[in-house]
Amino acid sequence: MARPRSFDEDRVLHELRDRFWDAGYSATSLQDLMRISGLGKGSLYAAYGDKHSLFLRTLRTYVTEGNEGLRATLESEPRAVDALRKVLLSPVNPGAERGCFLxxxxxxxxxxxxxxxAEARQAYETMTELITACVAKAQQEGDLPADQDAKxxxxxxxAAQQGVLYMxxxxxDLDMLRSVxxxxxxxxxxR
Amino acid sequence: MARPRSFDEDRVLHELRDRFWDAGYSATSLQDLMRISGLGKGSLYAAYGDKHSLFLRTLRTYVTEGNEGLRATLESEPRAVDALRKVLLSPVNPGAERGCFLxxxxxxxxxxxxxxxAEARQAYETMTELITACVAKAQQEGDLPADQDAKxxxxxxxAAQQGVLYMxxxxxDLDMLRSVxxxxxxxxxxR
DNA sequence: GTTGTTGTTGACCGATTGGTCCAGAAATGT
DNA sequence: ACATTTCTGGACCAATCGGTCAACAACAAC
Known part of the structure; x- marks a missing residue:
């Protein structure tokens, strides 16, 4: 009968994602990943595959969670235009200096x-779709011109939001970033 | 008497910069740098110092040349507002997919x-100053409201331009990028 | 307690890493 | 032609790299 894993795969995945995020993919070694997770190589390979597969998995997890957050933001205000404003302001947070993992x-x-x-392309197409729906809603609510192309x-x-993220x-500094x-x-x- | 170097340091610097640009810093090895430049390790170390020093030098060269390009763009139009538009459109070029080395x-x-x-921070402060001067000129020319904060x-x-660069x-694709x-x-x- | 299956560790592997250093070559002045 | 100085290539170094695999441990059913 099968022996269950003795660690939380999702929790470990998040810890490893944080390392890739801070150090970058190439500068993150298996040694780093082992130290952070507390696991041996055999366990890492068994659970996640090779280093690149693990990295892609952390990226996909990040994108999936990010899109959940984006959906939540886009639905967080009674008026869609206010939600769009919130999206633009979302990079202003204490973790701004880390930028975006994607x-x-x-x-x-x-x-x-x-x-x-390919992951990036697909992720931004999805985000574009989500924002487009919100723009269309703002148009329906009369807050944005109905004749402009929502997409x-x-x-x-x-693009503007990604520029703020990069800044x-x-x-x-955060005050300046907020101003931008x-x-x-x-x-x-x-307004 | 001193023996002169037998290679063009600036040309080699540009070739090595291109490698750092395409592969990233960490994924670029000394082996790569030697192959691209045609030089041995002793020559690379003598001319440029260690890998990280070389990398910083390529970055500074890139920033210096980029600022020259930005100055040229900001002075390229009779009306300052047209120059600002050109800056926003500058990421739309056949090399768009490489993004910005910095x-x-x-x-x-x-x-x-x-x-x-620190290099990035200084570079963006310089770019901000250059663009601020151009905004002020556009204000003087009556194309931008005089009461808004130029900086x-x-x-x-x-930020918007950096967002387009990242896209x-x-x-x-280029047509879509141009539209954005x-x-x-x-x-x-x-307009 | 035994058996079967899966999980885990870390030794092992070949390859590569960034950097140092020295012998020989080349340039130049005398 | 010789002496001096610098340049060059690559051997050498210790360390680290990503990945494989076998021995042992742990889990669970019988």
Missing amino acids: ANSTCELATQHADVR EFARSLL GRTGM ANDLADRLLP | ANSTCELATQHADVR EFARSLL GRTGM ANDLADRLLP
């Missing part, structure tokens, strides 16, 4: 790893 | 390498 990984690896590029505007909002990554996010929100969304 | 490196390394973070607006423009990095850049330009700048 963005960090895409910047580091997109040229040499088609699978990472095109969604892409612009996403956070560069170490811009608010300024962009004021210019892109009605 | 951004890639910052995303990969900022958490673990304070010197890279704050410059930061927003830079390029994710592999968004144009849309943001239309919304942030008068």
Whole structure:
């Protein structure tokens, strides 16, 4: 009969994701992963496959959870336009300097790893769809012009948000980052 | 008497920068650098110092040249507002998928390498100053409201531009990227 | 207690890593 | 031609890399 695993796979996955996030994929060694998880190589390989498979899994987990968060944000306000504003302001948080794990990984690896590029592409298409639906709702509520292309505007909002995220990554202080996010929100969304 | 170097240090620096840009810092080995430059280790170490020093030098060269390009763009139009639009559109180019070497490196390394973070911070402060001067000029020319904070607006423009740059990095196709850049330009700048 | 199955550890592997150092080569002045 | 100085290549180094695999442990059914 099977012996159950003696560790929480999801909890370990999150701990390992944090290491990939902070150090990057290439600068994270199996030694690091073993130390952080408390597991031996055999256990890591059995549970997650090789290093790259493990990394992709942490990335997918991050994207899945991120999209859940995005959905929650987009549904968090009575008026859709307020939710869109919240999306733009979302990079302003105490963890701003870490940036976005997906963005960090895409910047580091997109040229040499088609699978990472594919993950990013799919993730941003999904986010674009989610934001597009919210834009359409704001249009229906009369807060955004009904004649503009919802998807095109969604892409612009996403690009602006990713710019704010990156500014956070560069170490811009939080007050300044908030000002930038608010300024962009004021210019892109009605008040 | 001193024997002169038998290779062009600047040309080699550019070739090595391209490798760091495409593969990232950590995934680039001395073996790679030797193969690309055609030099032995002794020559690389003598000319550029260790791997990290070489990397920082490629980054600084990139920033210096980038700022020259930014200055040129900001002075390339009779009206300053048109130059600002050009800055927003600058990520739309055949090399869009490579993204920005500074951004890639910052995303990969900022958490673990304070010197890279410091380079990024300084670089973006310089870019912000350059764009602020251009915004002020556009205000003088009556194309932008005179009562808005030039530097704050410059930061927003830079954030938006960095967002477009990153969208390029994710592999968004060029026509779509151009649409996003144009849309943001239309919304942030008068036409 | 025994048996069967799965989990775990870490030795082992070949390869690669970043960096040092020295012998020989090349450039240049005398 | 010789002497001096710097450049160059690559041997050498200890350490680390990602991954495999076998011995032992643990779990569970009988």
